[in-house]
Amino acid sequence: MAGKEEKETMVSKGFVMLLLGVLIIMVRISNDNIAVVEAAPQGAQVTSLPGFSGKFASSHYAGYVTVNEEHGRSLYYYFVTSQNDPVSDPLVLWLNGGPGCSSFDGFVYEHGPFNFIPGKGSKDMPTLVRNPYTWAKVANMLYVDSPAGVGYSYSNNSDDYSTGDISTASDSHAFLLKWFKDYPEFLSNPLYISGESYAGVYVPTLTQEIVKGIESGIKPALNLKGYMVGNGVTDTEFDGNALVPFVYGMGLISIDLYKDTILTCKGNYWNATDSDCISKLDAIDQDVQNLNIYDILEPCYHSSTTTEAEKSKKVLPKSFRKLGKTDRPLPVRRRMFGRAWPLRSPVKDGLVPNWYKLSDEQSVPCLDTHVADVWLNNASVRQALHALPEKTIGRWLICTDQITYNHDAGSMIPIHRSLTGKGYRAIIYSGDHDLCVPFTGSEAWTRSLGYKVIDRWRPWLAGGGQVAGYTTSYDNNLTFATVKGSGHTVPEYKPEEALALFQRWIAKTPL
Template sequence: MAKAYNFTPNLIKIQLILIIVLFLCFTVSKSAPQNSLVTQLPGFSGTFPSKHYSGYVTIDESHRKKLYYYFVESERNPSQDPVVLWLNGGPGCSSLDGFVYEHGPFNFEAAKTKEGLPKLHLNSYSWSKVSNIIYLDSPSGVGYSYSHNTTDYDTGDIKTASDTHTFLLKWFEVYKEFATNPFFIAGESYAGIYVPTLASEIVKGLDTGVKPVINLKGYLVGNGVTDDKFDGNALIPFAHGMGLISDELYQEIVAQCAGNYYDVTSDGCDLLLSKVNQNDEVATAWLNDKAVRKALHADDENVAGPWELCTGRIAYNHDAGSMIKYHKNLTARGYRALIYSGDHDMCVPYTGSEAWTKSVGYKVVDEWRPWMCNDQVAGFTQGYEKNLTFLTIKGSGHTVPEYKPREALYFYSRFLSGQSV
């Protein structure tokens, strides 16, 4: 009788080895770096509502040029929810401004003593309720970001867009599990330049086959700098209409400046404009505390420098010109755009943003109308073809999520999901 062989134990061993190998491969490719995990923050005693990560991405090895990020996973469904990159403006202002004062996972209560640290409470209107969000200090020299070669602090629009694109490519190589999530860029103020220039840089990369592929879907710009003439010439009529300057001063300015409040050629006009132009301790104290910097994986102050809300150590060149051509190109390619403005902002008045969105020349598909939040009129909106939307927020100043957090989360959620307000 032929000898019988029992292969079962060997097969079981092989299967177990395969399972272990597959598990290890899955773990390596699908796990955010554990050494970047933020486990506690001074001033907060509760449980984080989602995972937080922070640290540096080196975008130039020869210069040891590093960009700092703080990444908050979505509190809802991080594996499916969009990934949003948030950028504050300036140029030269840290995006941790948005984290501390606007739509981050915490609200900050000022310390009761000068030496104390603020207390942190969970923010009911955090944008991490519906999205993963990366707060990025950009360009290098801003916030916690720095370079060992200070020539990198002489930069501009084009270089900043290129560097931020490099950051994203490297970031998605590390956080591979988020590479297929829908990706959006959002920002406010001078990020009205950062956002469309970065989006255009990403699109160029997609066109030329750059890896990893970034799943760009659209972008949001809040009270954004866009075009010098539209933005600059909106200021005086807006200030007059809001009752911020007298009718007499307004009439004098109109007569002296002939409707040109941006490219001033008259000394008399310049003198009158100067009459029109006649916070931050919480963030500065907290983000410069040694224990906080350690918890946030930020390099020591003697290496990276002190954290400042808006720095003066960079020399910045606005070399990209008007953003209108960028918006036209991006929306023509099918990327969704929401241009939103607080209607009480004198820094970048909503009237300028309303005017330039009209100037693009797209057909109106959603006539000017009020939009509602919590059964109240929250502002007005107008929708154009090619998924370009303009929206105002009633009673809000320059930083919309700070002034109107509930309304901001509402329109943000609707936009990310592809719905109108």
Template structure:
């Protein structure tokens, strides 16, 4: 047996361990969750969890957390939140970024981690769906192993559109609410593609009995045929999208690390000039000769010493490592058997809370409270890097151009201390869309202090930096980002 066949067999066996595939028949209706283990007292907001089948042939079901707006649910926008990775659970967005819960960062002692209310949640101003996607992320699952090998940009975006249509059919009271697609990091690449799928879906012509694609990207997407009868498919009230520290798939995402490092004083003037000269100006990701390759190796060594997620914070052990073999370990009786407990960073590290999420989600009492279907996911992982993912859409730029040129709004924000996807590159590609500048680079404020800088373009595109924030911005600057999204959703200047 060849090495590739052996690897495929090992992956197949690993998937069988994690996903036993004994799920009951699908149901789209959600269940209200009034209390959560680890949170003292009843939840001070409306939480619903549930599943939506997004692929009826293969039995793919996406798990979601829905939280009604703490303001005016009947009128406030509906935001669908996708988490990056790819293959990271949307629970990360709920407890680490924009949701109304967070973990108490206390040293783990074997008991259930504690949750508390987060005051600067985006649910203050919007209804929010946190969607575990693509398949294999969080508590989303498939009844057929083959589906876990098919996850990619195209299938992810199509499945999300299918989810939205079916979810809104089940929740018709939110059909008239303004709809925004939102997400960050790698999901920032998927968000405009999903927005395009929604636009495609809204261009349904009943008289022709077919769907028509928006002309700008008609060769780039394959529209999803839903099982819902054509006349019952709702028009989605899409208003735009929101992306933070976003990936595009373009070379600029990573090439921007070099000028960013130079601007931040991480590399010297001499080395910056050398790497520019050796690597043909700006394409640092494709060494053209040995000198360029040597320079880039040196650059990688320099970066290895710092925290690329936020260059001002300490470098810590990852809470969702790349695949490594771990022994089976059992905790207390109320815990599931854990195959891949992640390494534990120091308590003063920001990602220590990621460890708490891992132990919290892998308990029987939590799964019962969330109404997780038994036998579907053997072990919850914050980011499931064991499963394959295909980057089958090279770039999202054409989708940004198509959706914004069609009159829909876009908010693009970046933490200005993120070296993973530096704001330098994001600023570059937003300018490359060649929209007219309405309001050039200017400061925006929270509590009388500069919170970052913003540029407003024609076609309703706004680019924002968040001062002092990393990857991703909301995790570092909750208060400032809540002010940002409130003003933007309200069509007010930042």
């Protein structure tokens, strides 16, 4: 009997040693103390990037995952392993919105591993330096261009560029299932889905698809823990009706106009048909039409009136603050419009016009993306990023002009209720000076779920004990938070505070 137990113990020890050996093979630590993913697809590792000198703070990988073999529909990804503990830290998938905008928006301008210092001339390449507030400080970050036709993602079938919420979520789920087969060592890491703006639709619909897959036994089984949405499109009525209270609360319209508008429109602004109500909304439009709707504190960028001489001076407004001991290498992009003026155009069911269909310009209106355009369309950069050349899939654009997109998933509120009801963690955060998707709507719809308040509205602190925003925590692992003084893209406007929020939430530490 003792011999049998001894034999079983030896077998168990051997199995454990085998597993340890596999893990050592799959993820090893290099001489530079950087984790190297040995099971990654051959040729996926990015070892250098034009504009950056020195050693990466962690390992980088990039490439394509084909989500539909018949059509040759492939999604591009860039993967940055955690600078802390890639073996144990969460895996966070990041999606930018639009619909139709590349997740390199988040990589270049928000929380990627680098800050980009513009070149001296309009065609000069930027210089890359390490970003002290990258989210890769505490997580493995996976940036994905979705759907096909966005950024570096593509299809061999042009019919695939007519898409919508449901098919985009399905493709993104297929992407993840295949990606994990290429990177199986990250299957046990906690998985979070994240994004901002129209990703307020992408994130919950993809998360819902993942949950369906888990419940139906689809392999590989993903270790999904939750999701996060920043200034996210959610519900036509809540988003549309949030704008008038926001502009009044920010002191942008008079109390008389506000009261008259409430009385005339009866609190409903997004689909007004009454002529008197429309006239009040017209008056509000006049009062706020020259504001930067992505951040009412920042100046507008009007490319048509900016001379080359003005560009060359690179004079930054005083509101562009310094981060610690180093100047922010790239000023917050000066923005004005999104898809259209928001008082008239919340995201509704059906066709969502892209930026180019709403403008005569050949670029995103009032959005300065010069640095990303120059870098991501450079042939040597594309080669280093393992992206197909321009002659094959076309130029990289911050937001594509080639997809036709339908909002066909309806309101996100029932999906949020279902996901949080099943125990998945969620944080809904908002830059509180964003007029495009204002915090008033996000606060209202999270409150409408009717969950019990666990931690009442209070300030949360960062940066030497300063108030960084306000937060409320609800039952069912739901958190709502604002980031004080931030615009639409929180990690861009407030990188230090955004990292603090991200790091605490990922660590399950109360804000």
